[in-house]
Structure formats: structure tokens, C-alpha cells
Amino acid sequence: MNWRRLLLPFSGIYWGITTIRNVFYDLGLMRTTSFDLPIINVGNLSVGGTGKSPHVMYLIDLLKDEKMTCTLSRGYGRKTSGFRIANYDSKVFDIGDEPMQFFRRFKNKILISVCESRVLGVQNLLKHYYPELIILDDAFQHRQIKAGFNILLTDYNQPFFEDFLLPGGDLRESRAGAKRADIIIVTKCPDSIPNERFQVFQDKIKLKENQQLFFSRIIYDNQLIGATHNLQQTEWINKNVILVTGIANPTSLVNFAEANFKNVLHLMYPDHHNFKDVEIDYIRKRFDETEGDKIILTTEKDYMRLLEEGSLKDNMYYLPIRIELNDKEKFNQTILEYVRTH
Template structure:
């Protein structure tokens, strides 16, 4: 695979030229970018997949929902519908995507959730709502230059920093590292919880932020209780059960390590990120579960996968996650709130 990526280097150079020209066209106004009178916060990354956008969006929802009417707008990756959709109780993951459905089910009393590949049209539709939002959170929209967000939050993984990566197809970057300059905040995600200040300092120096940028560090915090069929179970209770673990996310390694640290044994069935589970997949999962010898057994999955598996499998449970700041959480909150007040 490394050799193949090296051989594809000329295509990466071509891709760089195309994305650089595209960004220049937006910067000088040849391509139109629309700005809005309300605060629009774009959360995204330079690389493909797995940087923790969903936990970061949920963190912002929790931060803002008591003081502002929030809307989350996503493209609805791998959905089977088209155009603008306002997420409601009748929708499935196939209709609107797993992550938007997750946001809706978790926060539907407090926020609006919508999907539209055309973010400009999506925001315009939201503002025509009878109860329009005061703040829009754009999920995975860092490269969506047709909207000029009021602020950009750039995520990069601790063990796969964008400054160490290269453009597709040689590397995993969607655009050049130069795109990082659009961000006012850079969040290094999925850090070890015991990451020292000196190590954080080394990463900050490597990222070399602009004077107007601030770098933060977060880790993934797992809920100590599982939800679903057995929603009274704690993680510690899983030590006494046989677990069939189902994942369809970009990087399941942190979850695997967490369960191992908690001394939870499991059989793991791994699927691609955002996998649409077929009838045959479901049958294979059921057979694998039936093949576990213990009578004390459950199926465990991620919250995102639960959105695509709910109602298709019995004994289905999920573990949810949150984004947790290693330090300076109040500083991050203040930066976000000040930006919103400035734009409101």
C-alpha cells in the first residue's frame, strides 16, 4: 500500500494544483462564497475521516443550547435522499445519515438538525423556518467554500497530525496544509489522557499556529454506562458477559483499547466507516452472536453504528463518547462565545 501511494505521487501534485486554484478562486471572489448575518461555525478537518467531528459538534451543542437556538447542518453522508431535509422522528439513517440522526435523537428537544449537500441552500432554508436558528453549526464543512463561516474549528488527530501528512492519494489530506490558515482554533483530538504539557508544547511548535490561532488538546471520554436493550448495565458489568462488538467507524482502535483496559473481552466484527449494513451483514452478525457459547452475552456497538443497526438486531447496545479537554476548556468556551456575540 505504501509503494502504491508513492507511485501515485504525481496525482497528488495534480490534486494539489487543482485544490490550490479552487481555493484561490474563492479567496479572490471568482467563485462565489456566501456569508450570513448569524454566527456560522464550521467544524472539519484537512484529512479524510476519523478526527472526532461528531463529539466536537456535540460539545458545541451542549455549550450553546441553553442560550441560543442551535441548528446543525450536515450533508448527510451516504444518505439515500436528496436535497434539503429537516430531520424528524420518521427518518432513518438511510434517509439522513447516521451522524445527523444521532444529533437529532440525542438533542431533538433543544436543536434543529438538517441535511443538505448544498450548505448555502441549507442555511437559507433553515433561516426561513418558523423558528429560525440563532447559530448554525456546520458539520464536516471545512472544504465547503461556498459558505463563508464566521469561524472555523480545525480538528487533527494526535497520532496523525495534518502537518505530518500529504495530499491524496499519496497521503490523506483533502487539501494542502495551507488550508489550516482559515481556522481560528485548532483542536488536536484523540490524545492520550496523560499527555504532558511538554508534549503538548512540542505539538504546538510543530503545528506552528498563526498569531490569531489557538491550539487545544482533547481526548475521548467514554460513557461509563451502556444504552440500548440493557441500558442499566455499566461498563464494569461487561466483564461478566460475552460481547460481540460491531464497529463501522474510521478508527475503532481507541474503543478496542478502552474495552481492553476495562478488562472486557469481546469478539470484534469490523466494517468500513459509515457502512450500510446489508441483509446478509445482519444475518452474519446474528449467526456470530448465536455462536457465542455463553448465555450471558450482548451485542455492543458505537452510537453512530447504533443509528444504522437499531431495529434490525436484538440485544443491541451502544457506548457513547464525549470530547474532553485536557486543559483550557474555559478558554475554548470563551473564544467560541465571544465569536458568537461578535456576530450576533
């Protein structure tokens, strides 16, 4: 039995608070701000681990040449506050790991911004930068702002309809919140979904007439990216790996590493973890103790936080990922239709 299930009575309190809040927003008793441009919101019902970043990057790739596109994130883990725009002088503690990941991937092709208040963030963008399209990163529960299009992600291995509210589970709000989504994407799917499991998702999610359901899986690149050079698959497949993760659910990457490298030592840290000096020293120590041909492997998001560590930099790599949708054409058409008509 999961020990957290002992906390389910307290989940009832959390349910009451979040349900009343949502009802107040639904009835207009709490203020919601709308803006006159297309805004796409990508988020979860759970506290994390659904693979949000690669889905945001998929949208950026799809839309960056369609309109002047901007992402707006909270900037989780940064040591600054207020509204900021990413630039070449930005550090990970200025804007957060995920915005830094977006900036390094897309640079000047789009605008990357952070602000705790999504409303204030959009107001600043419209006042100073004139975007034509905004992608909200992880704002499904930020109902002060009214997005024109909502995309909800849920993990194939822990879908929201099998989860519970905090603290007994990982849900930020009740399962009923899924009704606000225009698109629901089941993420981190296996290469082949058994028919009976596919039917479970169809039956349990109970789509409304205006909703669409998609399935996505993670695709790993065939090269590792490093600070000074990259490694092709033929160069890294027989290496020993110190795998460092600071993400909510590293299971997929761990499984990939164990299947594709000689030996794997996994050092696991919490999501958005800010590594202390003693932890950096420990990672380096374990690397030095590892025999043979070896590297340090981490996620693209963690790489943003570890990149400035000189003692790790020359031996550290990340493996880029992307997502593949079960019906890419239909998904793209739906998103483009919204963007072009708003």
C-alpha cells in the same frame, strides 16, 4: 512502508486542483456567500477519523441554551436528497447517521437539518425556521459558504502535518488549509501528553496570531445504552463482546473494549457503512457462536444504522462518549464571545 505512499505522485495532481480552487476562493474569483448570523464550522483536513461528532455535540451542549441553535450536515449515507429537517418520523436513511445521532441525543432542544448544498441549506433555514446560530458539520472544504468561525480537528496519532494528500495520504487539501482555522483541536489525545510531543504540535502547526490550539481526549461513559435497557459498568465488565464498527478510525474504541471486557471479537467495516442483509446475518452468526455472557457493542453512530435490525436489537448496545478539553474555560469563552458578538 505504507503501500499508499506509492501513489504520492498522483497526490501532486490533487494538490494542484485543490490549491487552485482555494486560491480562486481567496482572490474572490469563486463566489462565497455570507449570512447575517453566527455560523460555526467544524471540520477536518483529512477524510475522517478525527472524532468530529463528539466535538459537534460538545458545541451543541455549550450553545443550545444561548441561542436558537441548528446543525446543518450533508447527511452522508442517506438515500434522500435536498433539504430536510429531522423529526420523530425520520429514519437514518432519510437524514444520515450523524444527524440521527444528534437528533436522538438532543431531540427538541435544537434543530437538526441536512442539505448537500450548505448555502441552500442555510437559505432554507432562514426562510422557514429562523435560527439564531448554525453549526456546520464537516464543511471545512465547502467554501461556497463563509462561516464566521472555523474549528479544525486533527488526530493526535495522525496529525495533518504528518499526512499527505489523497490518494497517497488522507488529506482532502494541502496542510496550508489549516491557516483558515480560528481554533485547531488535536483530538483523541492520551490522558497525559509527553512534553516533547506537546512541543511537536506547537512547532509544526505554527499558529498564526489569531489562532488558538487546544487538545481533547475521549471520555467513555460508565453505562452501555440499549434499546430496552442499559447496562452499568459492573454489569458489563466481564462480558464477551462482538464489537461492530463502521467508523474511519476505531482504534480508541478497540483499545477501550480490550481493556474493559473479557473477550473482544472486532468486526470492522468502512466509515458510514450501510449494512447489507448478509452482513447482519454474519454478525448474528458470530454472536450466536460466542459462548458465555455476551453482547454486541457498537458506536453510537453505527447504532443509528443498526437499530432497526430486529435480530440484533435486543443484544446490541452502544457506549456514549464525550470529549474533555485541556483548557475548557478558555475554549468556552472564545466560542461564547464569538456567538454573543455576531
